[in-house]
Amino acid sequence: MTALLSLTAVTAGYAGIPAVRDLDLSVAPGEIVAMLGPNGAGKTTTLLTAAGVITPMAGAVTAFGRPLRNRLEQNARAGLVLVPDTRGVFHTLSVRENLALARGGLDEALDLFPALNDLMSRRCGQLSGGEQQMLAIAKALVLRPRVLLIDEMSMGLAPVAVQALLPSIRALADRLGVGVLVVEQHIDLALSIADRAVVLHHGRVVLTGKAADLRADRHAVADAYFGAG
Numbered sequence: 400m401t402a403l404l405s406l407t408a409v410t411a412g413y414a415g416i417p418a419v420r421d422l423d424l425s426v427a428p429g430e431i432v433a434m435l436g437p438n439g440a441g442k443t444t445t446l447l448t449a450a451g452v453i454t455p456m457a458g459a460v461t462a463f464g465r466p467l468r469n470r471l472e473q474n475a476r477a478g479l480v481l482v483p484d485t486r487g488v489f490h491t492l493s494v495r496e497n498l499a500l501a502r503g504g505l506d507e508a509l510d511l512f513p514a515l516n517d518l519m520s521r522r523c524g525q526l527s528g529g530e531q532q533m534l535a536i537a538k539a540l541v542l543r544p545r546v547l548l549i550d551e552m553s554m555g556l557a558p559v560a561v562q563a564l565l566p567s568i569r570a571l572a573d574r575l576g577v578g579v580l581v582v583e584q585h586i587d588l589a590l591s592i593a594d595r596a597v598v599l600h601h602g603r604v605v606l607t608g609k610a611a612d613l614r615a616d617r618h619a620v621a622d623a624y625f626g627a628g
């Protein structure tokens with residue numbers, strides 16, 4: 400299947416110093432790709448490069464068959480939407496008001512996150528971390544993305560809250576055909592919903608494969624993750 404998003408031999412970083420090197424990565428329609436790796440491995444840098452925030456020093460990023468431009472808003476309108484790890488929800492507004500800020504596929508978003516129906520009048524500052532993350536992803540869905548880039552999906556969340564989010568992520572890939580590139584700290588949870596996974600270490604891909612295969616070979620994942628591979 401033709402990839403929605405592809406990074407080919409990408410080197411990218413800050414002030415001329417590479418944080419990721421020679422990286423190949425692609426996301427197809429309806430596919431969830433999990434990006435794993437320890438702190439500082441280059442996961443956020445990769446996501447920012449894939450979103451068009453950071454321009455690569457070398458290599459190419461293609462979205463929907465065209466070279467990606469360095470324009471976050473334009474890319475979002477074209478369907479490449481970043482859910483930042485700061486979540487991007489306004490605490491003083493209600494759930495309804497937050498969703499109203501992003502017009503479009505509201506019904507689809509609420510179908511995927513039915514729990515939000517009961518919270519529509521709640522101020523977002525009073526939501527749990529898991530509910531805020533649901534809202535952040537629902538907000539991104541309202542933009543009708545074709546590719547969703549989710550950073551640190553479970554940051555600050557209890558495992559039970561992460562577990563509640565996962566079926567919705569799988570469903571948006573299965574039902575809407577959205578391609579998802581997700582950074583997730585919980586390896587097992589990430590592999591349980593992903594189709595493929597990429598492990599980064601020191602800015603390089605050290606392991607990649609089908610999620611099912613990686614689940615069956617947890618030692619290889621742990622070695623790659625901790626740099627013993």
Ligand code: ATP
Nearest residue numbers: 413414417418436437438439440441442443444445
């Ligand atoms: P974490 O889980 O800690 O967020 P990460 O895998 O997302 O880690 P990155 O945030 O991509 O890793 O960082 C990769 C490297 O780039 C690190 O060495 C980091 O210090 C460096 N880096 C990140 N952001 C900047 C920045 N704005 N300016 C300079 N260097 C940066």
